[in-house]
Amino acid sequence: xxxxxxxxxxxxxxxxxxxxxxxxxxxxxxxxxxxxxxxxxxxxxxxxxxxxxxxxxxxxxxxxxxxxxxxxxxxxxxxxxxxxxxxxxxxxxxxxxxxxxxxxxxxxxxxxxxxxxxxxxxxxxxxxxxxxxxxxxxxxxxxxxxxxxxxxxxxxxxxxxxxxxxxxxxxxxxxxxxxxxxxxxxxxxxxxxxxxxxxxxxxxxxxxxxxxxxxxxxxxxxxxxxxxxxxxxxxxxxxxxxxxxxxxxxxxxxxxxxxxxxxxxxxxxxxxxxxxxxxxxxxxxxxxxxxxxxxxxxxxxxxxxxxxxxxxxxxxxxxxxxxxxxxxxxxxxxxxxxxxxxxxxxxxxxxxxxxxxxxxxxxxxxxxxxxxxxxxxxxxxxxxxxxxxxxxxxxxx
Amino acid sequence: xxxxxxxxxxxxxxxxxxxxxxxxxxxxxxxxxxxxxxxxxxxxxxxxxxxxxxxxxxxxxxxxxxxxxxxxxxxxxxxxxxxxxxxxxxxxxxxxxxxxxxxxxxxxxxxxxxxxxxxxxxxxxxxxxxxxxxxxxxxxxxxxxxxxxxxxxxxxxxxxxxxxxxxxxxxxxxxxxxx
Numbered sequence: 001x002x003x004x005x006x007x008x009x010x011x012x013x014x015x016x017x018x019x020x021x022x023x024x025x026x027x028x029x030x031x032x033x034x035x036x037x038x039x040x041x042x043x044x045x046x047x048x049x050x051x052x053x054x055x056x057x058x059x060x061x062x063x064x065x066x067x068x069x070x071x072x073x074x075x076x077x078x079x080x081x082x083x084x085x086x087x088x089x090x091x092x093x094x095x096x097x098x099x100x101x102x103x104x105x106x107x108x109x110x111x112x113x114x115x116x117x118x119x120x121x122x123x124x125x126x127x128x129x130x131x132x133x134x135x136x137x138x139x140x141x142x143x144x145x146x147x148x149x150x151x152x153x154x155x156x157x158x159x160x161x162x163x164x165x166x167x168x169x170x171x172x173x174x175x176x177x178x179x180x181x182x183x184x185x186x187x188x189x190x191x192x193x194x195x196x197x198x199x200x201x202x203x204x205x206x207x208x209x210x211x212x213x214x215x216x217x218x219x220x221x222x223x224x225x226x227x228x229x230x231x232x233x234x235x236x237x238x239x240x241x242x243x244x245x246x247x248x249x250x251x252x253x254x255x256x257x258x259x260x261x262x263x264x265x266x267x268x269x270x271x272x273x274x275x276x277x278x279x280x281x282x283x284x285x286x287x288x289x290x291x292x293x294x295x296x297x298x299x300x301x302x303x304x305x306x307x308x309x310x311x312x313x314x315x316x317x318x319x320x321x322x323x324x325x326x327x328x329x330x331x332x333x334x335x336x337x338x339x340x341x342x343x344x345x346x347x348x349x350x351x352x353x354x355x356x357x358x359x360x361x362x363x364x365x366x367x368x369x370x371x372x373x374x375x376x377x378x379x380x381x382x383x384x385x386x387x388x389x390x391x392x393x394x395x396x397x
Numbered sequence: 398x399x400x401x402x403x404x405x406x407x408x409x410x411x412x413x414x415x416x417x418x419x420x421x422x423x424x425x426x427x428x429x430x431x432x433x434x435x436x437x438x439x440x441x442x443x444x445x446x447x448x449x450x451x452x453x454x455x456x457x458x459x460x461x462x463x464x465x466x467x468x469x470x471x472x473x474x475x476x477x478x479x480x481x482x483x484x485x486x487x488x489x490x491x492x493x494x495x496x497x498x499x500x501x502x503x504x505x506x507x508x509x510x511x512x513x514x515x516x517x518x519x520x521x522x523x524x525x526x527x528x529x530x531x532x533x534x535x536x537x538x539x540x541x542x543x544x545x546x547x548x549x550x551x552x553x554x555x556x557x558x559x560x561x562x563x564x565x566x567x568x569x570x571x572x573x574x575x576x
Contacts, residue, residue, distance in 0.1 A: 044530065044531065045529075045530060045532060045533070048531045048532065050540060052516075052541060053540055053541055053545075053547060054547070056547070215450055215451055215477060216503060216504045217504050217505050218451065218452055218453070218503065218504075218505030229477065231477050236480050237480075237482075320416075320417055323463065323464055324419050326463070327460075327463075328421060329421070329424075329426065329484075330421070330424065331424060331454075331473060331482075331484065333453075340453065342453060342454060342473070344454065344456060344471070344473070346458050354458075355458045355459070355541075357454070357456045357471075359453060359456075359473070363508065363512075364505055364508065366508075367505065367507065367508035371504075396531060397531075
């Protein structure tokens with residue numbers, strides 16, 4: 001035998017594109033030194049369907065079902081986001097009842113999405129029971145969705161100017177019962193997980209991201225709030241009925257996987273609280289704005305009302321003024337279960353969007369994976385992917 | 398701070414470099430010269446009172462046939478401290494399609510700029526790793542440009558890998574029929 005030189009062998013490992021723990025088609029190329037990750041390069045794009053390009057060829061109403069397919073775990077929030085952007089563009093006032101219904105449904109979608117997250121995240125780390133429990137509870141919410149919208153995952157329920165159909169008392173009763181029972185069920189998960197030694201060892205102090213870094217990397221949602229940054233679209237730029245209900249935004253302290261998990265667990269309770277308030281405060285009235293069926297795109301922001309809307313135009317150029325008159329643009333965002341979901345729409349006064357841009361939180365969160373993984377162990381990659389909660393459909397659009 | 402005040406402040410600092418601005422509803426968009434974009438964004442990020450520490454989004458819009466500098470690169474900024482947003486736009490012509498990268502101001506710009514390059518073909522000078530992100534490495538053309546067709550038979554221009562795949566599928570089918 002020759003003298004054996006004891007060195008750690010460097011290894012390149014492909015994780016994905018299809019791996020049970022990557023929650024979709026995400027491929028990570030990991031350069032390892034022993035068990036430590038030296039470099040992590042994510043590759044996305046396997047699911048790219050060109051939603052932005054497609055919607056340039058469809059009318060605003062036809063684009064709505066496309067937004068379902070972005071994030072199939074919380075399609076309701078995506079629909080609401082898109083509708084709010086178009087409403088802002090054409091200046092429609094949504095009736096109060098529709099606003100409350102949308103808020104209620106958005107929170108239901110948030111609970112559903114977080115349930116899938118806790119189920120798969122726990123499964124990745126090695127807890128099977130939570131998966132079964134969470135799926136059981138999600139089922140009862142999906143049934144409620146089916147009752148009103150007729151669909152379970154891709155709902156396409158909100159409309160520009162309101163919602164498609166009204167909710168009945170049977171639905172409200174069932175939902176109220178759910179919100180009464182749900183906090184108890186969350187406690188069930190917590191008893192299963194919180195004192196689990198394996199769980200604590202694998203999440204506490206792992207994948208730490210400080211508040212400054214989190215802002216620098218553009219994280220949103222529970223992933224950002226886990227680092228202790230207070231930012232929630234629902235509080236900062238309230239849409240729908242969020243300014244009429246009372247809720248808190250849970251924030252973490254250390255920015256590790258455990259804090260992100262805690263944030264989402266506390267959000268469960270807040271969501272249930274919001275739904276309960278929405279049911280109690282639900283006003284009577286129409287569910288669709290009167291002019292919603294005859295939507296017309298604004299010809300120009302200049303022609304609407306000079307005093308209120310336009311402060312000043314800092315140009316004398318005739319051509320530029322004509323150009324500004326032709327194109328209107330709007331950015332509206334909602335708090336999806338994953339973070340800030342923004343829609344940037346450029347309108348050229350026709351019935352089709354000239355350009356629709358989706359600012360997807362998962363896209364940003366997938367970008368932060370190298371930062372989280374480099375320097376940690378291979379096993380922590382799984383926990384890290386789970387903790388930022390990415391949906392690849394939304395990431396690739 | 399409301400959008401009008403922000404605009405005033407930026408206008409005072411960069412009187413020469415602001416081309417125009419429009420306020421629509423509660424949103425303000427400022428169009429600036431592309432040479433100064435990094436300086437202006439750094440000013441917005443670091444000035445107390447403005448504190449735009451959060452980059453929401455970078456994207457581009459193609460105004461083919463409407464305006465001469467063809468592309469607009471659009472930056473959405475937000476301040477978590479004060480809770481205000483602003484939209485900055487820079488015009489990029491088709492010839493010399495490049496603009497300064499802002500990756501050293503915000504780390505999140507990295508992926509957004511890569512996507513923008515992938516979809517519009519805009520070069521970001523100073524970007525550490527400018528590769529395609531959503532499309533395959535050897536893809537022809539930039540899908541979100543207006544002259545890229547939504548549906549058509551590309552014929553010879555078809556993506557090589559896809560052609561190979563189609564031929565392989567055809568051969569496999571013939572084999573299956575024979576046996």
